[in-house]
Structure formats: structure tokens, C-alpha cells
Amino acid sequence: MARAGRKSGASSSGGSASGGGFALTVAAVGRGRGEPAQVLFDDYVARLPWPLRLVEIREARESAAGLKAAEGKKLVSAVPENARVIALDPRGDTLSSEAFARLLGDWRDSGVRDAAFFIGGADGLDPAIVKSAAKVLSFGPMIWPHMLVRAMLAEQLWRAASILSGHPYHRA
DSSP, rough: OOOOOOOOOOOOSSSOSTTTTTEEEEEEEEEOOOHHHHHHHHHHHHHSSSOOOEEEEEOOOOOHHHHHHHHHHHHHSSSOOOOOOEEEEEEEOOHHHHHHHHHHHHHHHTOOOOEEEOOTTTTTTTHHHHHSSSSEEEEOOSSSHHHHHHHHHHHHHHHHHHHTOOOOOOOO
């Protein structure tokens, strides 16, 4: 299986092609540099039954006022046009692993072909992206390093796929 690419602005796929037409995109500000969290992300992506494309957006070199908007435009342009978007934000909803799996399963089963996850830069996501997202998801009120957010997201995607398939990985 292919591993997720780390080229800024480029995309690669991981996981197998047996996803039944359901594909994932992770669009993230910043760049992985072979650190342990990136290795963990790559490991979970390789296990997914759905193809996953990682698109890394270079951090904007704008003034503080325009930073989030500039990064937001790049994030939006990185995903398929009709993708269902989940914005990762500390003020979002916290879901159990089972509820997250149900959300993805419902989307997949209702014909949604693409789901995209946005991970913002150091200053977070553009409020317009958060407002327009189909779901705003939080891994808790604490602020997490962006590379750890990627790894935690990849693990939860794998856990969701395991729950949906009845695989014993998930033991609640």
C-alpha cells in the first residue's frame, strides 16, 4: 500500500482502493518532516480501506489579519468541489469514536464520495471555513501540535473504519 505523501501542495493516496467510492482528503497547513507523528500518521493511513490524499499547504506569509483567510483559500482549493468538510477546531463538537464512525458511515452510505478534513495553521482556521463546514470537530479543548492532530485524526479514521467493518480493533 502506498503511504501518504508529504509534498507541500501535492497529493498522494494511501490505503487500498476498496473504499467503495468513498475517498478522504486531509488538507493541512504546515509540512511534515519525518517526525514520529508523521510516521504514525503514515502507518494509520496505510491501513485505511478508503484512499486518503494528504495535501500540505505552505504557511501563508501574510499579515496577521490576512493569514487565516489566505490559508483558508488554499485549503478550500485543495479539496474536491463537492466534498463534505470537517473542520478541526478546539471549539468544535467532541464525538465518541462510535459517533464519528456513524457520521462517516452515514455519509458513505448516502452516496457522499469525498470527505475532507481541514487542519489550520498556528492561528487556527479561517472563521468562514469553520462556519461553512458540514461538521466542526474537536479533539478536546486543549491545543494540540498540528502533527499530532494529523496522527490522532488518522487513528480515528482507522478506528471508524474498524467499527464500521466489525473489526476487533475497536473495543469500547
